[in-house]
Amino acid sequence: MRTLKELKERVRRFIDDVAIPLESLDIERDVDALDDIARTLRRQAREAGIYGPQLPREYGGLALPWLACAELFEESARSLLGPIALNCAPPDQPNALLLDLLASPAQRAQFLEPIARSEKRACFAMTEPAPGAGSDPSMLQTTARRKHGKWVLNGHKKFISGGIKADIAIVPARTEEGVTLFVFETATPGYRVVRDIPMVTGYQIGGHAEILLEDCELADDAVLGVVGKGLAHIQLRLEPARLSHCMRFIGRARRAMDIAQGYVNERVSFGARLAEQQQVQAMVADSHIDLHASRLLTLHCAALMDEGKSVKHHSSMAKVFVSEAVGRVADRAMQMCGALGISEDAAISAIWREMRPFRIYDGANEVHRSALARRILDRNISP
Numbered sequence: 003m004r005t006l007k008e009l010k011e012r013v014r015r016f017i018d019d020v021a022i023p024l025e026s027l028d029i030e031r032d033v034d035a036l037d038d039i040a041r042t043l044r045r046q047a048r049e050a051g052i053y054g055p056q057l058p059r060e061y062g063g064l065a066l067p068w069l070a071c072a073e074l075f076e077e078s079a080r081s082l083l084g085p086i087a088l089n090c091a092p093p094d095q096p097n098a099l100l101l102d103l104l105a106s107p108a109q110r111a112q113f114l115e116p117i118a119r120s121e122k123r124a125c126f127a128m129t130e131p132a133p134g135a136g137s138d139p140s141m142l143q144t145t146a147r148r149k150h151g152k153w154v155l156n157g158h159k160k161f162i163s164g165g166i167k168a169d170i171a172i173v174p175a176r177t178e179e180g181v182t183l184f185v186f187e188t189a190t191p192g193y194r195v196v197r198d199i200p201m202v203t204g205y206q207i208g209g210h211a212e213i214l215l216e217d218c219e220l221a222d223d224a225v226l227g228v229v230g231k232g233l234a235h236i237q238l239r240l241e242p243a244r245l246s247h248c249m250r251f252i253g254r255a256r257r258a259m260d261i262a263q264g265y266v267n268e269r270v271s272f273g274a275r276l277a278e279q280q281q282v283q284a285m286v287a288d289s290h291i292d293l294h295a296s297r298l299l300t301l302h303c304a305a306l307m308d309e310g311k312s313v314k315h316h317s318s319m320a321k322v323f324v325s326e327a328v329g330r331v332a333d334r335a336m337q338m339c340g341a342l343g344i345s346e347d348a349a350i351s352a353i354w355r356e357m358r359p360f361r362i363y364d365g366a367n368e369v370h371r372s373a374l375a376r377r378i379l380d381r382n383i384s385p
């Protein structure tokens with residue numbers, strides 16, 4: 003049994019020696035190239051004994067608790083390809099978690115096992131164009147109606163990470179009993195990917211899809227969990243998903259600072275190294291304060307998850323703080339590197355682009371702030 007320290011060191015070496023050298027503008031937005039590279043990297047990660055820190059052992063994962071995952075996710079995410087390599091990247095990391103919690107034995111075999119073994123990949127298709135579900139899930143327009151013993155799904159989904167060439171879809175739809183989750187093969191007639199929506203970010207396995215569901219017929223065994231309990235089920239995915247993003251983005255922001263620190267230690271301006279300029283030093287110090295505070299909030303929330311406690315409140319606080327803090331860190335790293343930071347010659351620009359959407363997905367920060375304030379004011383919750 004390897005210690006966490008040993009595992010972390012293995013991940014660190016793998017990221018530096020294997021993943022970072024493969025980062026390239028040529029593959030950043032190429033779904034097929036990313037799938038190819040994922041296959042290669044995952045084989046190498048298995049050989050290195052670091053594949054799937056969060057995944058069940060029966061499927062080749064390490065089944066580590068959240069606190070240990072926090073350290074490994076952070077370490078892996080120093081590379082834009084790292085979480086992909088370890089199969090702890092979204093959307094399949096939270097998809098597998100949801101399936102592990104809700105899937106029937108047959109669904110485990112059909113969907114969870116191939117995702118965990120990295121033979122197939124899935125998307126989670128919730129968001130819809132207006133007037134459908136966005137920040138407010140109660141606006142869900144996609145319907146699942148019963149007809150001749152089948153469920154018939156109709157709807158329109160947008161911005162679905164991993165949706166291009168996904169094999170499996172998890173789709174919330176409105177039924178008479180309330181919102182219900184469905185899991186099925188995307189080869190099902192009536193399921194159609196319209197396009198890959200260009201976003202500011204790259205390195206997303208399966209891009210960001212727009213999807214149409216047109217009389218998509220599913221049998222009863224496509225229901226994931228309990229009919230009508232979809233909104234509660236979605237929370238099981240969302241809370242750990244947003245905390246896992248915090249874990250990974252701390253690693254990304256660290257990488258940006260590593261590059262920036264290397265730069266200011268070498269670069270001379272006005273007769274002194276940039277590292278000797280107080281305003282540069284302040285950017286370094288503030289960034290490390292942001293990273294440390296982010297890590298503490300994340301680790302505390304991970305510890306609560308390991309204790310089986312609800313993290314609704316704490317994961318919201320962590321998500322808001324970390325998404326803004328890592329954005330500040332990437333922005334300072336960019337500033338410290340001058341034109342190099344803006345260019346594609348350094349990874350900082352890709353990292354900076356990746357940080358921005360985190361304030362919108364997994365619940366927009368404004369929505370989290372308003373939910374936090376309501377809970378605090380209504381129930382007089384103390385820190």
Ligand SMILES: Cc1cc2nc3c(=O)[nH]c(=O)nc-3n(C[C@H](O)[C@H](O)[C@H](O)COP(=O)(O)OP(=O)(O)OC[C@H]3O[C@@H](n4cnc5c(N)ncnc54)[C@H](O)[C@@H]3O)c2cc1C
Pocket residue numbers: 093126127128129135136137138160161162163164201203210359362363364365366367368369372
């Ligand atoms: C990179 C990326 C990947 C994504 N991947 C997926 C995916 O895999 N699956 C999926 O289903 N969805 C995905 N999404 C969509 C994401 O979940 C939504 O963007 C998010 O839920 C917000 O919905 P919306 O974009 O419709 O914004 P809207 O609901 O239109 O809100 C727009 C803005 O209004 C403000 N706002 C909203 N409500 C409030 C409020 N109550 N108080 C104050 N301000 C408010 C916020 O600033 C918000 O950003 C992804 C989005 C991005 C950017």
